[in-house]
Amino acid sequence: MSVxxxxxxxxxxxxxxxxxGLAAAVLLGLSGRIAGISSIMAGMLANLFxxxxxxxxSWRAMFLLGLIxxxxxxxxxxPQLVQQRLQVGWGGMIAAGLIVGYGTRMxxxxxxxxGVCGIARTxxxxxxxxxxxxxxxxxTVFVIRHxxxxx
Amino acid sequence: MKALIALGSGLLFxxxxxxxxxxxxxxxxxxxxxxxxxxxxxxxxxxxxxxxTTPTFRWLLRLKRPxxxxxxYIPTKNDVDSDLVIGSALFGIGWGIAGLCPGPAVVAMYTxxxxxxxxxxxxxxxxxxxxxVALRRHRRQLAAAPQxxxxxxxxx
Numbered sequence: 001m002s003v004x005x006x007x008x009x010x011x012x013x014x015x016x017x018x019x020x021g022l023a024a025a026v027l028l029g030l031s032g033r034i035a036g037i038s039s040i041m042a043g044m045l046a047n048l049f050x051x052x053x054x055x056x057x058s059w060r061a062m063f064l065l066g067l068i069x070x071x072x073x074x075x076x077x078x079p080q081l082v083q084q085r086l087q088v089g090w091g092g093m094i095a096a097g098l099i100v101g102y103g104t105r106m107x108x109x110x111x112x113x114x115g116v117c118g119i120a121r122t123x124x125x126x127x128x129x130x131x132x133x134x135x136x137x138x139x140t141v142f143v144i145r146h147x148x149x150x151x
Numbered sequence: 152m153k154a155l156i157a158l159g160s161g162l163l164f165x166x167x168x169x170x171x172x173x174x175x176x177x178x179x180x181x182x183x184x185x186x187x188x189x190x191x192x193x194x195x196x197x198x199x200x201x202x203x204t205t206p207t208f209r210w211l212l213r214l215k216r217p218x219x220x221x222x223x224y225i226p227t228k229n230d231v232d233s234d235l236v237i238g239s240a241l242f243g244i245g246w247g248i249a250g251l252c253p254g255p256a257v258v259a260m261y262t263x264x265x266x267x268x269x270x271x272x273x274x275x276x277x278x279x280x281x282x283x284v285a286l287r288r289h290r291r292q293l294a295a296a297p298q299x300x301x302x303x304x305x306x307x
Contacts, residue, residue, distance in 0.1 A: 002188050004181075009172065009192045016171020017199020023164035024200070025207040030156045032217035032224050035164060037254040042278050059157035064257055066158040070165020071174065071258035082169065084259060085177035086266055087250050097256075097270040099245030101277025104253060105285070107238025108226070111252045112164075114239070115197055120204035121212065121225070128231050129239040134183075136243025141183040144248070 012081070024117055031059065036113020038104035040064065087151065107133070152219055165258045171196035174259050176250030183247055238281075 024035040044060045075082045088096065104110045107129050109118065114133075118126020144150045172178045173196055181190035216222055246252050251259070251270055259267045 004188045004190050005192055006190075010195045013171045013192045013195035014199040016167045016169070016173070017196040017201075018203050019163055019167030019170065020196065021167075021200035021203025021207075023160045023162075023167060024204050025211065026163070027156065027160040028208060028217065028223070029211045029214075030218045030220075031153050031160075032220040032222060033157075034224065034226070035160060037257060038278070041253060041257070041275065042282060045275060045279055046282065058154045062154045062157040063161035063164075066161020066163075067165040067168075067254065067257045068261050069158075070162040070167075071169050072261040073162065074166045074169035075261065078170075083172075083175045083177070084262060084264070084267075085175055086264070087176045087180055088248060090266060090269065093249055093266045093270045094273045096245040096249035096251070097273025098277040098280075099241050099248070100251070100253065100256075100270075101274035101279075102281045103238045103241030103243075103245060103277075105238065105278045105281035107235050107240075107242055108228070110242060110254070111197075111246075112254050116200045116204055117208070118226075119201060120208040123226070123229075125226075125228060125231055125235055129235055132236055132239035133243035133246060136240040137183045137247040138185050138243075140244045140247025141180055142186045145184060146186040 020112075020116060024112070024120075027063070028117075033059070034113055034117045035063070036109050036117060037064075037067070038101075038110040039108070039113055042105055103133075156219065164254070167196075167200075168255050168258050171199075173252075174255040179246070179250035179252075179255075183250075 027033050027035045040060045040063055044064070047060075086093070100110075107114075109126065109129060111130075111133070114123075114126040114129040119130060168174055172193060178190065178193065181188065182193040184190075211217070212223065212225070242252075249270060251267075253274060256267065256271050256274060260271060
């Protein structure tokens with residue numbers, strides 16, 4: 001293993017992380033909601049089915065719209081800082097999407113809800129979840145790259 | 152007001168994910184690739200976020216209520232069960248394959264890249280599938296509970 005780190009990248013990463021944390025704190029402090037993206041998406045999905053309708057639909061849609069607009073805004077202001085190098089083809093993207101969707105619902109959260117918000121509340125469940133998906137992600141990349149040599 | 156707060160928070164979140172580099176699958180995979188040339192940069196994203204959320208969440212959750220709501224909506228479950236571990240492991244596998252987790256995938260929708268849209272559509276399908284499974288299980292448990300005792304029903 002060798003470690004590579006681009007000296008300016010970690011400052012961007014830290015800045016981005018602080019903004020994410022501020023966004024989560026604003027949502028919790030003003031609206032009392034957890035900024036967990038998989039749960040917000042699933043909450044919107046549930047509202048498509050009357051029997052599972054949750055109160056307060058609109059804030060979820062607005063949060064997701066904000067995410068997309070945030071990406072657009074950043075890419076417009078700083079196009080030179082945006083890179084999006086996709087790593088897999090159609091099959092990989094669709095399979096991964098399915099697994100991510102199924103897994104985040106089964107495990108009640110993803111990187112944002114468990115990793116950023118849950119750990120901040122020192123939730124035991126979120127600490128276990130974060131350690132598990134980090135380890136599973138690293139193992140998956142190891143198998144794909146260094147055992148199967150697929151990429 | 153709540154819609155406006157959500158829009159603002161989402162916008163800030165989306166800019167943060169972009170600036171942090173989470174929306175670049177190559178960078179995410181490089182972060183997860185301990186066996187190759189490991190790029191630990193993205194640890195600063197979660198570190199930076201926690202640096203802010205850890206003290207502020209602690210302070211906020213001591214307040215009686217959020218500013219524009221009657222109460223906080225915080226998950227109440229506290230037990231580590233097999234669903235949590237298996238679900239998180241599955242999520243990690245998908246994250247490792249494509250290098251995208253739900254937030255950055257939604258942010259990247261602005262590009263209109265067909266493969267990103269396919270990932271998001273598949274993710275929504277996976278969520279729906281899991282929620283159907285959970286709903287069926289919940290209904291079965293309700294049906295199995297003795298109907299004469301409302302106390303049992305409320306606990307299930």
